[in-house]
Amino acid sequence: MASPAVRPAFAYTIVYVSDVEKSAAFYAAAFGYTVRRQDQSHKWAELESGATTIAFTPLHQRETDGLSGEVKLPDSAAARGPVEICFVYEDVDAAYKRAVDEGAVPVSAPEQKPWGQKSGFVRDMDGNIVRIGSHVRE
Incomplete structure (x- = not known):
């Protein structure tokens, strides 16, 4: 009899950025997180995010560039990367306003979606898309 599959814990989402310190500070201010750890070499920072x-x-990490190739950011305001970050809030409108007030680039204001989520979209300083949404209730 085969042993049951082991489901690993999802540990990290790593965002490749042009300036680690500025990005960590921006995400903390714009989305309400606390910077948990910031390496003095400016090559790593973590948010306290649960x-x-x-x-x-x-963007260019010696440890990974040789393994997986160069990281490419969106090259225009109309382009988007292959990953989207989503933060869930009770008050989506207030969270969207806070993010924009703290320097996020507005993409689309919050609106109610057909699948039951209210969401809006912004870009960070590197052009990464961040969804600010409500929890989808079933």
Whole structure:
């Protein structure tokens, strides 16, 4: 009899950024997180974000460039990367306003979606898309 599959814990989402220190400070201010750890080499920072860690590392990391290739950011305001970060809030409108007030680039204001989520979209300083949404209730 085969042993049951082991489901690993989802530990990190790593965001490759142009400036680790500025990105960590921006995400803390714009989305309400606390910076948990920031490496003095400016090559790593983490936010206190619950069970899963949001981490930042430079676009060009010697440890990974040779393994997986160069990281490419969106090259225009109309382009988007292959990953989207989503933060869930009770008050989506207030969270969206806070993010924009703290320097997030507005993409689309919050609106009610057909699947039951209210969400709006912003970009961070590197062009990454961040969804500010409500929890989808079933």
